[in-house]
Amino acid sequence: MTDSLWQTKLAAWIHDPAEKALVLLRDPAGHEGGTVRKLRQQIFPDGIPAAVKQHIHPADRWAAAADRPQFPQDQDGGRYQKWTQVNFAEQPILKHPLTGEEYDLKKMELEPAQLKAISTDHFQRFIVRDNGAVDWKKTALAFWRFGPESPASDLGALWQLLPADTRVPDHTIWNHLDLTSAFASAFAGDPEHNxxxxxxxxxxxxxxxxxxxxxxxxxxxxxxxxxxxxxxxxxxxxxxxxxxxxxxxxxxxxxxxxxxxxxxxxxxxxxxxxxxxxxxxxxxxxxxxxxxxxxxxxxxxxxxxxxxxxxxxxxxxxxxxxxxxxxxxxxxxxxxxxxxxxxxxxxxxxxxxxFPEVHWALVPFAPLARETGQGVDVKELEAAQAPFRPVGDRGFLDGDAWKLLSREMTVDGARFYHPNPGVLYPALYDLLDRMQAAAKAVRPFPQxxxxxxxxxxxxxxxxxxxxxxxxxxxxxxxxxxxxxxxxxxxxxxxxxxxxxxxxxxxxxxxxxxxxxxxxxxxxxDRDMRRYVVSTHTMALATSLWNWLQGHAGKTDIMDRDVGKLASQIEGATERAALPRKMADELRWGQYPAHVRRIAERLPAWLDTLREAEDSVDDDALQGVTGSIEKVLGQKPEAYYALIMLDGDKMGAWLSGDENYSLTYQDTWHPQIRAAIAGKFQQADLQSYAKAQRPVSPARHIAISSALNSFALHLAPYIVETVCKGKLIYAGGDDVLAMVSVDDLLPALALLRLAYSGVFPTGDAADHAWRLLGVDDGRLDIRKGHVRLRDRLYRVMGREATASAGAVVAHHSTPLGAVLRQLRDAEKQAKNRGDRDAFAIRVLKRSGGRVELVSRWFGGLDPAQGLESTPIGMLLRLQEALANPQLSRRVAYLAQTWLPQLPPPDEFSDPALYEKLLADNLAYQFARQCQGNDKPRANDLGRGLGKLAVALAASPTKPEEDRGAAPDFIRDFLAVAEFLAREGRADSGKEFNRHD
Ligand SMILES: [Zn+2]
CATH class of the missing domain: 3.30.70.2220 (CRISPR-Cas system, Cmr2 subunit, D1 domain, cysteine cluster)
Known part of the structure; x- marks a missing residue:
């Protein structure tokens, strides 16, 4: 493309300074004084060419209209009404774009002059010159890429989340600059500026x-x-x-x-x-x-x-x-x-x-939404969308939002809102979506x-x-x-x-x-070592980790068995690819060479032995297996797990379905909200405040950025650093990961919690981390944000949910079959679990299968604590059953006595039925528990009974798929019991520590 396109993008990128929100009211030079002027002088020393300049203002207006239709900046005289001013330095509050939750940045100490200096320096670094002349394309791309990277450590996470407008602090200045630049290049590249x-x-x-x-x-x-x-x-x-x-x-x-x-x-x-x-x-x-x-x-x-x-x-x-x-x-x-x-x-x-099959759809703004001076003409849009909608349903054009947005609104004699085509983004997006679905349905590809x-x-x-x-x-x-x-x-x-x-x-x-x-x-220009962790290695990771941590077996190099195994393995030259967490542990931990060698080579060695099964005689193989068991202290783990997680209702999130959108006032700074609620009785303004805010490009950017934070940073950290796992795919709202079987439940729970940015707070947080058993992998998760290392990531927020399927399989089960089960499990979580659910299937090598489908948190708020939620209960049961004091017989016994109970419809009072189940479980748990843990076992049993009744009463789709309480109890116990078997769970510690 031509220089002028990149000039246009660059001019759009510097039309507002990044620090605008922070200096707006404190700086006598105004927000266009400092950084913007300096950068303009350096990048466009002869001024911005007219051909470029003509696109910047409309692009800014469209971007702002699409994102925050109210509070235009172009009022006569450029002054804001007094009541619309927010002192952001005093009350620096951000709003989560998808939940409206407030995030208080605390009072900021930076002075405007200081900030401007930092910002100007920052951007100057990214002006790329070629023989002294500005390289438009490189500079535009460098600004886009590195502008949002924090320039100073004391600005920290704030820089990345700087709001575009302090009155509507739900989208960042970066969102606004991106969008302005995108509109500007679209105007510049089209002869009709369309x-x-x-x-x-x-x-x-x-x-x-x-x-x-x-x-x-x-x-x-x-x-x-x-x-x-x-x-x-x-x-x-x-x-x-x-x-x-x-x-x-x-x-x-x-x-x-x-x-x-x-x-x-x-x-x-x-x-x-x-x-x-x-x-x-x-x-x-x-x-x-x-x-x-x-x-x-x-x-x-x-x-x-x-x-x-x-x-x-x-x-x-x-x-x-x-x-x-x-x-x-x-x-x-x-x-x-x-x-x-x-x-x-x-x-x-x-x-x-x-190959690949490609489907596409294109929706132009004009002539569908045409600016007329008084408003926006939508006749063409109506005609264009008609074939894709039910008769008589005009979608966005029928809604309350459009009724308000289609005409001008004034407050105190000043123009509060003036329509332009940018506000029709939701209708155009909806049309795009429907056209693409229609294109897909055609399938023009012959066999x-x-x-x-x-x-x-x-x-x-x-x-x-x-x-x-x-x-x-x-x-x-x-x-x-x-x-x-x-x-x-x-x-x-x-x-x-x-x-x-x-x-x-x-x-x-x-x-x-x-x-x-x-x-x-x-x-x-460097060598890459490429590897993929095999299912067998992932299975063994559980045993090897336990062994390295000193939970099982013997690592003493003076031990005869260890020496023998190490020398047997000596000949195996191949090192297996280990899960990253284990590889890091071996690299940084203090392990003797013997131990390291065993851990690095055992998986590949076992594979070699297994493949050579025909040629190696049975006795030799038995001998080897025997010495492995002696050293590890248990039979090597043979099961691993696969997880498939994806966001629920992504279509509704993107289309801004009523249940997935906020009202305008939800996105306002509290000072603005208070001013409008208290000061103005004007009817149209009040209904505007309470109207559902339609989707906007910035909302789409917010969703897409949240998913990126999750997929690029949080999911890899959870799967590969906190847990012993391998991320296979993480993009958009989808995650596909393989984990060791002992890390399955923590990986599932953490992925789900990080997806929404929700976690128990206060004391409950400590409990939760201990329950998850990954205390040293802590993340700071709250209010739709996750802090990891020194970065703050905005994620989907508490209203967003995700469902997951998980399969536990023997490492030798054909992968194709495991993947089919995985996809089914994920569907099951979406359907039978009615979303916000998980489904775990254990495929036993013997052919048997146990499974559990449940909501993650039942009706409970995970911010209050995990212990009583279904996923928390599963974690607790796994721990308790791994504890030698509680006999795993409790799980088998339940299968015999549960069917003998009278069915719930024989109880006139449902509370009596709940009591019967809870009392019975409490009794059984206490009876199967030795030593001083009886009271806690009793509580756990009672909790399980109550939870099962609550889950059985919760709605499901389809209706007939609803599980009865005894089914939930059986499934919870069966899955927990399998996961608690020898070596798979950290036995006993947690059960004793909880109080
Ligand atoms: Zn093929």
Whole structure:
């Protein structure tokens, strides 16, 4: 794009100083005096060109209108009415954009002059010059990327959350600058100065990811889709800048930073200390799959169709290029000479012709919403949306918000509100959403004609072959006839297991880890060690951790058994990839070399032994197993867990459904709210204050930023630093993670709590951390915010919920089957649990299965404490059952006596039924408990009985799926009992400590 576009973006970026809110009322120079003037002088020494300037003011107005229709800045004389002034330095209050909760920053000590100096210095650092002249594009991108990074340690978290407007402190100055810049470039890029919303999605997602044989495949499927989404997003970033993308938010995404450094050419020192530049293992954030498969952007209307086409072509060409690179590698490995007429080339072309599937929709502002001078004309919008809505339903245009927003409003003779097309964002977004759904329903992609046997991973497409005839070979004959894949399997077993024959997309997925490592090595010019933790290692992590912590077995190197095991393992040269927490523990902890060697090599060694089972004689294997058990003090753990969590009702959050939006006054600073409530009896103003606030781009940015904080920072910390786990995918509102079985419950509970930014407070917080058993991994979570290290992340807030499915499986259970169960469990949590729920399934190797579906917190507020909530009860039961004083028989016995109880409908008074269950459980728990813990066991049993009755009474969808109280008791006990088995839970400590 031209210089003028980047100039426009840059001018938009400096139209307001970052510190505006803090100096607004204290600075005699006004907010446009200091930083803005200085930056303007340096960036535009001859003044901002008229062609650029014309777009800044309307863009600012549209952005402000979309985000805070009230309190326009352009009143006659530029003075605000006295009553609209907020002294933010005295009362620095932020509002959570999705809940309206107040977040008090405490009184601030910084003087305006000091702040301006800090801010000006900060931005000057990011002016990029080329031979003395300002590089418009680089500077605009550097401002976008690094402006919100805190310039001084005493400003801390405040800088990142600086409000755009102190009267409506629910969105940041960064949101406002991004949006102004996005509108400005959309105006500048269109001959009619007309912006449009563009939505795109890439697929298929679920099936592509779930077709996985190993955790490496699982990771590769997710990462490949995320990487591919970036190829599409990059088209927009290069032409219009990353701020044009509303969803997902791109600031701070490592893949985007890599682009800024390597392709845009921002100076390397801007990225000093970035994890993705330094980590040489796949703990490097570039290996995290972080971008969702859909996007929404503000683009010039005239460019929209062309952009959609370019993005489609780009992502498909990219996939094809990678598939060809895959084939090259496979041929090399198999020792086959490449030739243009090899059948595999034709297969790649055919199989990837429509891969990925792309759906898009484009909605321009004009002519749908046209500014007339008096207001906004929406006739065209009505006509355009009619085919996508039920007859007679005009959606946003029928609502109270539009009744108020469609006309001007004055207060005290001054203009309080004046409509412009920016306020129609909700209606345009709704139309976009409906158009895209309609496009998806059409499915214009024909089925490919396929012959012969199919790919062994997906079962859908032909497998890649150099010789078409071979497709007819039954699996048994392929070895003899030497296919491409039998050769690869011999020489490169990590690319193809014995017998495996893969199609183009599946082969690309299989080789993606190798291809991506090379891509990163070339870009960063350093070696990368790539690995994925296997399900077997993840299972063993539980035992190894217990052992390292001294909870079990013996680590004394003088011990004969330890010495023997260490020497047996000596020959195993391979080190297994360990979960990050364990790898860090071994790196920083004080462990003798013997112990370290056992921990690092045992998982790979066991794998080797298992694979060689046929050739090793049973006695030798038994001997080895015996010495492992002696050292670890228990049988090595064989189960691990997978978690799939995602946000509930994301569609409703994004469309601003009534239950998911705030009133205008909820988002106002308390001083403004009080002034309006007390001073004005004006009817339209009062109803305005109480009206539901429609969605806005800033609200979408707030949602998208909250999800980014969760996916990029909090979920990785919880899964990989607090727990022994491996994050496989975290992007948008979705998380897919593997954890060790002892960390399943804490990982689930923490992910859920961090998603909303809710945690018990005061004494209850200490209890909660102890109950979770991860006391040293504490996070500061409250009021929709999470503080991690020195950063404050704004997350979705207390009204937002998430549901999770979890599966506990034996490490040798086929992964495909486990993933199917996982997806079912997650659906079950959404449906039967009626959302805000979790579903845990334990798949026993023997074939049995136990499961529990429950709301996370029942009807209780988790801020008050976790202990009585369902997830808290499950944690307590797990602890109690791991305690040798309480016999695990209590769980089996319940299964025999529960069915003998009279059903609840035989009780005229429900309280009597509750008492019967609670008394019985209390009695059974106390009876099965030895020693001095009887009273506590009694309480636990009673609590479980009451909770089960409460859960059975809570609503479910569908109705008939409602569980009865005894079912809940049985399921809670069955799951807790399994998780409490030897070595899986930290036995006994917590049970004794709680009081
Ligand atoms: Zn396939």
């Amino acid at each position: 912006p449009a919303l563009l939505a795109m999605s890439f697929g298929p997602v679920q099936d592509f990811i779930a077709q996985a044989r190993t955790t490496s495949d699982l990771w590769a499927g997710s990462h490949l889709l995320s990487r591919l989404a970036w190829e599409g997003l990059k088209v927009i970033c290069e032409q219009l800048g990353p701020d044009a993308v509303i969803f997902p938010q791109l600031r701070g995404v490592p893949q985007v930073d890599l682009w800024l450094l390597k392709e845009v050419g921002l100076p390397e020192h801007y990225f000093d200390g970035a994890d993705w530049l330094n980590r040489q293992t796949d703990a490097n954030p570039l290996f995290a799959a972080a971008l969702p498969n859909k996007l929404v952007a503000i683009v010039p209307a005239a460019l929209g169709v062309e952009l959609a086409r370019q993005i489609t072509d780009t992502v498909r060409a990219w996939v094809k290029e990678k598939a060809e690179a895959t084939l090259t590698e496979l041929l090399k490995a198999a020792g086959v000479t490449d030739a243009p007429d090899l059948y595999a080339h034709a297969q790649i072309t055919a199989q990837l012709e429509n 490919l004609e396929q012959t012969g046997y199919r790919c062994s991973l997906c079962g859908e497409r032909e497998w890649l072959t150099t010789d078409r005839e071979q497709l007819a070979l039954p699996p048994g004959e392929r070895q003899e006839r030497k296919t491409l894949w039998t050769s690869v399997a011999e020489r490169k077993p990590s690319w193809a297991r014995k017998g495996e024959h893969l199609c183009a997309p599946c082969a690309l997925k299989r080789l993606w880890p190798s291809l991506f490592v090379r891509e990163i090595e070339d870009l960063l």
